Amino acid sequence: MIIVWRRIVGLIVMALSALLAAMPAMALPGLSPTDLNVLNRVSDPQASPDGRTLVFVQRETDIAANKGRTDLFVLDLGARTASPRRLAADPANDSQPQWSADGRWVYFLSGRSGSAQVWRVGADGQGLTQVTDLPLALGGFHLSPAGDRLAFWADAFPDCGADLACTKARLDARAAAKTSGHAHDQLFVRHWDSWADGTRSRLFTAALGADGKVTGAVADIAGKLVGDTPSKPHGGAEEISFSPDGRTLYFALREAGRIEALSTNLDIFAAPADGSAPAVNLTDANDATDSLPRVSPDGRTLAWVAMARPGFEADRLVLMLRDLKSGRTRALTKGWDRSVNSFEWAADGKSLLATTNDEGNVPLVRVEAATGRVAVLVSGGSIDGFTEAGKRVVYVRHGLDAPADLHVLEGGRTRPLTAVNAALLAGRALGRAETFTFKGWNDEPVHAFLVKPAGFEAGKRYPLAFVVHGGPQSTLSNQWHYRWNAQVLAGAGYAVLFVDFHGSVGYGQAFTDSITQDWGGKPLEDLRKGLAAALARHDWIDGDRACALGGSYGGYMMNWIAGQWPDGFRCLVNHAGILDARHMAYATEELWFNEWEHGGAYYEVPANYEKHNPVHFVDRWKTPTLVIHGQQDFRVPFEEGIATFTALQRRDIPSRLLVYPDENHWILKPANSIQWYEEVLAWLNRWTR
Numbered sequence: 001m002i003i004v005w006r007r008i009v010g011l012i013v014m015a016l017s018a019l020l021a022a023m024p025a026m027a028l029p030g031l032s033p034t035d036l037n038v039l040n041r042v043s044d045p046q047a048s049p050d051g052r053t054l055v056f057v058q059r060e061t062d063i064a065a066n067k068g069r070t071d072l073f074v075l076d077l078g079a080r081t082a083s084p085r086r087l088a089a090d091p092a093n094d095s096q097p098q099w100s101a102d103g104r105w106v107y108f109l110s111g112r113s114g115s116a117q118v119w120r121v122g123a124d125g126q127g128l129t130q131v132t133d134l135p136l137a138l139g140g141f142h143l144s145p146a147g148d149r150l151a152f153w154a155d156a157f158p159d160c161g162a163d164l165a166c167t168k169a170r171l172d173a174r175a176a177a178k179t180s181g182h183a184h185d186q187l188f189v190r191h192w193d194s195w196a197d198g199t200r201s202r203l204f205t206a207a208l209g210a211d212g213k214v215t216g217a218v219a220d221i222a223g224k225l226v227g228d229t230p231s232k233p234h235g236g237a238e239e240i241s242f243s244p245d246g247r248t249l250y251f252a253l254r255e256a257g258r259i260e261a262l263s264t265n266l267d268i269f270a271a272p273a274d275g276s277a278p279a280v281n282l283t284d285a286n287d288a289t290d291s292l293p294r295v296s297p298d299g300r301t302l303a304w305v306a307m308a309r310p311g312f313e314a315d316r317l318v319l320m321l322r323d324l325k326s327g328r329t330r331a332l333t334k335g336w337d338r339s340v341n342s343f344e345w346a347a348d349g350k351s352l353l354a355t356t357n358d359e360g361n362v363p364l365v366r367v368e369a370a371t372g373r374v375a376v377l378v379s380g381g382s383i384d385g386f387t388e389a390g391k392r393v394v395y396v397r398h399g400l401d402a403p404a405d406l407h408v409l410e411g412g413r414t415r416p417l418t419a420v421n422a423a424l425l426a427g428r429a430l431g432r433a434e435t436f437t438f439k440g441w442n443d444e445p446v447h448a449f450l451v452k453p454a455g456f457e458a459g460k461r462y463p464l465a466f467v468v469h470g471g472p473q474s475t476l477s478n479q480w481h482y483r484w485n486a487q488v489l490a491g492a493g494y495a496v497l498f499v500d501f502h503g504s505v506g507y508g509q510a511f512t513d514s515i516t517q518d519w520g521g522k523p524l525e526d527l528r529k530g531l532a533a534a535l536a537r538h539d540w541i542d543g544d545r546a547c548a549l550g551g552s553y554g555g556y557m558m559n560w561i562a563g564q565w566p567d568g569f570r571c572l573v574n575h576a577g578i579l580d581a582r583h584m585a586y587a588t589e590e591l592w593f594n595e596w597e598h599g600g601a602y603y604e605v606p607a608n609y610e611k612h613n614p615v616h617f618v619d620r621w622k623t624p625t626l627v628i629h630g631q632q633d634f635r636v637p638f639e640e641g642i643a644t645f646t647a648l649q650r651r652d653i654p655s656r657l658l659v660y661p662d663e664n665h666w667i668l669k670p671a672n673s674i675q676w677y678e679e680v681l682a683w684l685n686r687w688t689r
Contacts, residue, residue: 028429030454030491033677035428036482037061037670039403040420041068042396043385044096048103051390052078053123055087055097055106056406058420066671070095072108074123075417077389077408084418088121088128096237098143105212107131107143118150120212132206132214135168139201140230140237144246149207149273150214151221151240151249153230155199162204162220162275171199187261191589192233193632193664201228203240203251205273219275221249229253231266231291238342242273243295249273250282250293250302261591264313268293268304282322288315292342297349300324301369305340306331311592314473316509319343319352319367332372337508343367347388355383357506360435360447360477364395364409378409382479398480400433400451400487429454431490433478438533440526441502444511448530449477450538451486451496463545463688465494466531466569470552472503472523473512483551483575483667483676492681494688495541497534501526517599519553520560520612527557528565544570545688549680551575551628552636552665556614559644562625563617571687573680575628576636576665579644581609587637618647624654626683628676630663656683 041059048054054075059068070093076082088094092111099106100120105127107120116138118131131150132138141152160166174197182195189196203222209215222229229251230239239252254266266289271279283290288307295302302322307315317339322329333340341362343354352367362382366375381399391410394417398404402425406417431451440446453462467484469476476484476498486496500507502522503515514522535543548569550558555577561568578584585594585602595601598608610616625648629641641657648655658679660672667676 028427028455030493031428031430031485031487032491033488033674033681034063035424035491036485036488036677037673038063039424042404042406042418042420045385045387045394045396045406046097046099047077047387047389047392047394048099048123049101050103051388051392052076053103054387054389054394054406054417055099055123056084057095057097058084061670063670066669068670069093072097072106074106075406077392077394077417084420087123087125088119094119096140098141100143100147101145102147107141109138109140118152118214129212131208131212134214134218135164140240142237142240142242144242144273145244146246147208149205149246151203151205151242151273153201153203153240156202157199158202158222158226162218164204164218167199186258187591188256188589190634192634193630194233194634200226200256201230201232201235203229203249205249205275221251221271221273221275221279222253223271223275223278225253225269225279226256227253227260228256235291238292241293241295244297244299247273248295250295251279252291252293252304261589262311262595264289264307264311264592266291268302288312289317290320294343294345294352295324296345296369297347301349303332303343303345303352305343311596313590313593313596314471314505314512316512317341319354319372321369332369333367333374335372336374339505339509340367342385344386344388353377353386353388353393355386357475359506360449360475360500361399361506362479364393378407378414380478399478400449400480401430403480428491430487431456431496433486435478436533436537438529440529441522444502446502446526446530447477447500447504447507448534449486449498449500450534451490453493453495454487454491456540458540461540461542462493462495463684464497464531464534464541464543464547465489465684466497466527466546466548468527468548468550468554468557469498469500469504470550470554471505472501472515472519472553473505474553475500475504475506477506482673484549485677488677489681489684492684494684495534495538497531499527499530501530516597517608518612519556519597520564523557524560524564527561528568531568547571547573547684547688549573549575550577552577555636558625559614560612560617562621562623563614564620566620566622569623571683572623572625573628573683574625574641574644576630576633577627577640577644578614578636579640579647580615581613582606582615583643584636584640585609587639589634615643615647618651621647621651621653624683624687626656626658626679628658628660628679630660630665630667632662632664635665 045056059070072087073084075084090112094110096109105120110119121128136154156167205219206214207216252266268283269279287310290306293304305317309315319333338356341355364378364383384396386395393409433451489496555574558572558574627645645657
């Protein structure tokens with residue numbers, strides 16, 4: 001009976017989709033803030049060892065509960081008509097799927113026991129078993145290739161070693177104490193959105209019994225090393241891996257100390273998987289970042305990515321290879337002027353699959369291990385996660401035109417595997433995207449991306465939302481973004497313009513480097529020329545009804561524009577922007593970023609900070625501005641937002657302050673995201689309609 005009803009519902013959805021597709025485009029509404037937040041999100045595809053079955057993560061949003069929930073889904077890759085089915089559903093989050101070597105089991109992280117622990121289930125949904133029941137919530141895990149050992153990580157006190165109960169007891173005692181003060185003796189007292197509490201993300205292992213459960217003692221792999229593995233705040237399972245025989249663990253770690261707030265020196269360590277000997281630093285010779293260790297299928301070669309310049313977090317990531325027997329290393333992609341974002345060894349060990357930023361897109365490429373030759377496999381949009389499945393490659397793709405879905409590359413051709421938001425998107429008009437190149441600073445080519453308003457009509461003129469990306473060594477370009485979403489702005493009737501100004505990634509390292517010590521120079525000229533180029537190309541854009549928006553560095557640029565281009569826009573939206581470079585230099589946590597970008601500490605080179613410091617030009621401000629900031633933002637401290645709003649109010653400039661006490665540098669909660677978009681759109685509408 002259930003199957004019959006599913007078929008009936010499916011036919012209704014298909015009929016509705018066909019009806020909506022036949023209607024005039026103008027009859028369809030654009031994408032709304034609520035639509036954006038209820039979209040399903042797919043990620044982390046993992047193919048079974050035989051390449052026949054795929055397991056992946058899908059996030060669904062519970063608006064009433066104000067949170068997202070992740071579940072595992074499986075898909076038969078051998079049947080073109082197969083649909084994904086939910087695996088071991090539970091109200092708790094399930095994530096990080098990994099296959100056992102024999103393909104019988106899917107291991108995953110789940111909070112269904114009340115704490116994040118490792119579970120396993122058969123690919124048929126049977127045999128659900130809790131693998132770990134440890135005193136601490138786990139951050140993630142890796143199953144050894146032989147299936148006899150589990151590596152996992154959790155926040156623990158380094159001096160507790162492998163005694164996880166020791167950490168639990170200390171944390172419980174701290175929570176029960178009546179005092180709330182915490183003292184610190186060195187920098188990094190807070191990071192991203194958390195205060196330092198003495199714990200570190202620590203790597204452990206334990207043996208697995210025949211029943212699939214953890215058995216025996218826990219081994220402390222990091223030993224006397226003090227640091228976070230994976231790194232914080234955004235590191236994950238990609239920074240840790242087993243050797244093919246399961247005997248060795250490789251991991252990235254930046255040793256803590258008085259220079260931690262100044263150091264980008266992650267190193268690759270190797271340690272016996274049973275913890276029987278101390279970890280050895282394999283990349284001690286390089287004082288810049290080394291990360292993402294992966295051993296070739298034959299166990300002979302270690303691959304990782306490395307930067308060359310200490311202290312620079314946006315340096316080029318070069319793919320490195322090390323012969324594990326001789327110790328000889330070589331820079332495989334040294335001659336390729338792109339950074340390797342992510343990679344995995346191909347099953348045959350002769351090449352590596354990788355992603356990179358390239359002229360506004362994130363293609364999937366193949367790198368020959370012998371020569372370093374690069375061949376593009378999939379281009380157009382952004383590839384975000386992939387897995388080799390026999391002779392196929394399954395990958396996640398998203399872009400300005402569509403949210404993330406699974407696709408497959410097979411026999412040189414690509415096709416979609418999922419359409420997880422088909423029903424919703426069939427009833428929405430999306431704006432068409434285009435890209436163009438113009439002459440920016442010094443007449444050098446600069447790329448821009450433009451999205452037409454949803455339901456575009458020839459002969460009408462439309463207001464413009466000009467979005468400036470953060471980073472600054474970053475890009476928005478051809479991707480589906482959940483804060484700066486072009487289709488939500490287009491759905492509200494705006495043309496949307498992005499410019500990959502000097503400093504953006506994907507155009508060669510020299511282009512990325514060019515913003516350093518010139519935050520307000522080349523980028524501002526590129527933005528001016530990019531806007532002029534867009535207006536010259538399209539007379540339907542009403543340049544007299546334009547607002548600029550940006551977050552982080554983009555927020556800094558809003559304050560810079562306010563003083564340097566005060567007649568450029570009807571309004572500004574500043575999220576987590578910097579007003580005073582001097583305050584930022586002393587109040588932010590990752591000092592390496594500021595000190596690289598400005599050529600030293602503030603007390604050493606104050607003129608470098610003051611050259612493009614927005615606070616000196618407040619007397620020129622006159623543009624109405626919406627200021628948004630999260631109180632848990634320790635990257636760009638909340639006081640920068642308060643100071644910006646104060647400056648606006650003192651000058652009697654129309655302004656509004658939106659504060660999120662429970663958000664950090666980003667907006668993560670669904671209800672807050674919806675409010676964010678509604679406030680932004682209301683501000684744009686107020687000044688452009």
